[in-house]
Amino acid sequence: PTIYAITPTFARPVQKAELTRLSQTFLHVPNFHWILVEDAARKTKLVTHFLENSGLIYTHLAAATPPNYKLGRNDPNWKKPRGVEQRNAALRWLREYLKPTDKGIVFFADDDNTYSVQLFSEMVKIQKVGVWPVGLVGGLMVEKPICDNVTNKVIGFNAAWKPDRPFPLDMAGFAINLRLLLENPDAVFSYDVQGGYQESEILKQIVSRDELEPLADCCTKVYVWHTRTEPPQLNVEQLLIKKGKRSNLGIEV
Ligand code: UGA
Numbered sequence: 405p406t407i408y409a410i411t412p413t414f415a416r417p418v419q420k421a422e423l424t425r426l427s428q429t430f431l432h433v434p435n436f437h438w439i440l441v442e443d444a445a446r447k448t449k450l451v452t453h454f455l456e457n458s459g460l461i462y463t464h465l466a467a468a469t470p471p472n473y474k475l476g477r478n479d480p481n482w483k484k485p486r487g488v489e490q491r492n493a494a495l496r497w498l499r500e501y502l503k504p505t506d507k508g509i510v511f512f513a514d515d516d517n518t519y520s521v522q523l524f525s526e527m528v529k530i531q532k533v534g535v536w537p538v539g540l541v542g543g544l545m546v547e548k549p550i551c552d553n554v555t556n557k558v559i560g561f562n563a564a565w566k567p568d569r570p571f572p573l574d575m576a577g578f579a580i581n582l583r584l585l586l587e588n589p590d591a592v593f594s595y596d597v598q599g600g601y602q603e604s605e606i607l608k609q610i611v612s613r614d615e616l617e618p619l620a621d622c623c624t625k626v627y628v629w630h631t632r633t634e635p636p637q638l639n640v641e642q643l644l645i646k647k648g649k650r651s652n653l654g655i656e657v
């Protein structure tokens with residue numbers, strides 16, 4: 405199958421660094437198709453040129469988060485869901501352009517996480533929905549489905565953060581067989597759910613808990629980490645900008 409990785413991204417000082425880290429992992433993955441969706445009204449030059457030079461097979465989309473759902477500068481990040489508009493735009497693209505006979509796996513790959521190439525070799529086994537541990541998320545070293553190693557079935561979750569969620573998983577902790585998304589054309593993400601319920605929202609529309617397929621050695625291996633990049637200190641740059649100068653004149657960073 406082709407692995408379709410859906411990545412929402414937005415303009416900020418670290419954007420090109422994040423996309424570089426991701427793309428250079430993805431270059432090691434066979435049959436990979438990146439769907440990069442900018443949180444912007446229009447595709448930017450930076451991302452357009454970046455993708456052209458990436459060496460990857462990709463689809464470049466733009467879908468701006470509506471202003472009333474956009475995080476304010478000083479809002480804590482749990483206040484509003486992120487990536488909803490962009491992931492839904494990507495799902496629309498898949499449903500519009502792919503055929504029912506196309507074989508694929510769909511994975512939601514945020515631009516700040518860290519991915520091992522081993523994660524992608526696990527995904528190709530997925531019949532419906534595959535799940536695995538995610539490192540450094542939900543207040544834990546590892547948040548994971550609990551896998552019975554006799555039956556190789558998911559019998560619970562170790563999540564400590566909102567454990568009552570229908571699917572207490574991070575976005576990076578699962579991937580979906582394309583067929584399920586094409587067979588359930590109304591399954592989308594929604595703004596109208598509690599914080600942390602995005603993953604449950606899409607999954608409950610397409611799968612039941614007992615159908616989940618545990619991967620990564622019965623959920624004992626970590627191949628993805630929910631890293632978050634610290635915003636850089638640009639105080640000196642700000643002073644330069646006040647004087648009408650900048651360190652990166654004519655240089656894309
Ligand atoms: C957690 C989950 O890991 C996310 O998948 C989930 O979308 C998010 O919570 C949520 O509850 O909405 P977190 O690290 O807090 O993740 O989220 P971010 O990494 O800040 O954002 C997720 C994705 O949306 C990233 O790819 C980011 O680039 C993108 N994003 C973020 C935008 O496109 N626009 C924004 O204004 C902010």
Ligand code: MN
Binds near residue numbers: 514517631
């Ligand atoms: Mn993140």
